[in-house]
Amino acid sequence: MIETPFNYTGSKFKLLEQLLPVFDYTKPYFVDVFAGGGSVYTNVVDKYQKLIVNDIITDLIGIHQNLTLDDSIIKETKELCPNKNNPLGFAELRNSYNDSPTPSKLWALMLSSTNNMMRFNQKFKYNQTYGDRGWNANTDKKVETFVNHIRQYKENIKFISKPFDQIPVSSDKIMFYCDPPYGRIKNEDGTIGKKQISEAGYNAFWKEDDDKRLYDYLHLINEKGSSFMVSGVLKHDSKVCWMLDKLISDGFKCKELNFDYNKVSRKGEKETLEIIITNY
Numbered sequence: 001m002i003e004t005p006f007n008y009t010g011s012k013f014k015l016l017e018q019l020l021p022v023f024d025y026t027k028p029y030f031v032d033v034f035a036g037g038g039s040v041y042t043n044v045v046d047k048y049q050k051l052i053v054n055d056i057i058t059d060l061i062g063i064h065q066n067l068t069l070d071d072s073i074i075k076e077t078k079e080l081c082p083n084k085n086n087p088l089g090f091a092e093l094r095n096s097y098n099d100s101p102t103p104s105k106l107w108a109l110m111l112s113s114t115n116n117m118m119r120f121n122q123k124f125k126y127n128q129t130y131g132d133r134g135w136n137a138n139t140d141k142k143v144e145t146f147v148n149h150i151r152q153y154k155e156n157i158k159f160i161s162k163p164f165d166q167i168p169v170s171s172d173k174i175m176f177y178c179d180p181p182y183g184r185i186k187n188e189d190g191t192i193g194k195k196q197i198s199e200a201g202y203n204a205f206w207k208e209d210d211d212k213r214l215y216d217y218l219h220l221i222n223e224k225g226s227s228f229m230v231s232g233v234l235k236h237d238s239k240v241c242w243m244l245d246k247l248i249s250d251g252f253k254c255k256e257l258n259f260d261y262n263k264v265s266r267k268g269e270k271e272t273l274e275i276i277i278t279n280y
């Protein structure tokens with residue numbers, strides 16, 4: 001399994017062993033609708049003829065795309081990265097990114113942020129704090145492994161950056177993998193709540209009606225005869241995810257994943273239940 005050089009919040013790297021056997025390999029095309037750190041497309045790229053890799057964060061897609069082309073983004077990011085003991089350098093970089101964003105500035109920020117985690121405020125400005133870290137020998141190793149692998153397939157991958165439902169469902173030959181941000185909770189009366197089931201630094205990009213739009217999008221994929229897999233947290237403490245719950249009651253197949261952050265509460269129940277739902 002290839003690990004991508006981003007320590008991305010919500011990365012599916014640790015779950016790949018459970019996801020990879022479940023994808024529909026009878027389809028020739030794969031769409032990673034919410035690509036994030038890219039651990040999924042990177043590890044199925046040799047199984048499909050053509051892939052689309054999408055994420056709403058344009059500079060994140062820029063990082064992925066530039067890495068498949070040549071080493072220039074690696075050089076630029078190394079030069080931009082404030083590394084250790086340089087909080088002022090970090091603050092300057094963050095201001096510079098928020099004034100005129102580029103993929104290399106975003107990558108340098110991610111590498112030097114607290115826990116390597118990106119975070120944006122409601123105005124889509126980068127607001128994560130300095131993590132007293134940067135580009136290190138481990139980054140070099142991960143980058144080398146990643147680019148050596150992904151560049152072999154660069155002709156087969158198209159990188160795009162759109163809200164998920166602008167990706168056309170054009171045929172019955174596509175495997176859509178959807179790993180959206182945490183979904184909104186189900187209210188007691190069954191309606192969609194305002195709050196998301198948990199927090200992530202990219203929650204600002206998940207609009208209030210996106211859960212319903214994703215629900216409709218998955219039904220469209222199903223009606224067109226293509227395949228989908230959607231992953232997410234069905235339950236967290238006593239909260240239930242509206243969209244996943246509704247897809248299960250519609251009759252789609254659901255599989256529980258084992259994850260080491262499944263903590264057991266005092267009552268012995270799982271606090272976080274992570275699942276995948278498929279239409280095949």
Ligand SMILES: C[S@@+](CC[C@H](N)C(=O)[O-])C[C@H]1O[C@@H](n2cnc3c(N)ncnc32)[C@H](O)[C@@H]1O
Binds near residue numbers: 012035038179207
């Ligand atoms: C859970 S993460 C995906 C993690 C990824 N599977 C991985 O292994 O790293 C969800 C991603 O959805 C993206 N996103 C949020 N809103 C979106 C939207 N409306 N359309 C497309 N992507 C969106 C976020 O930027 C984030 O990268």
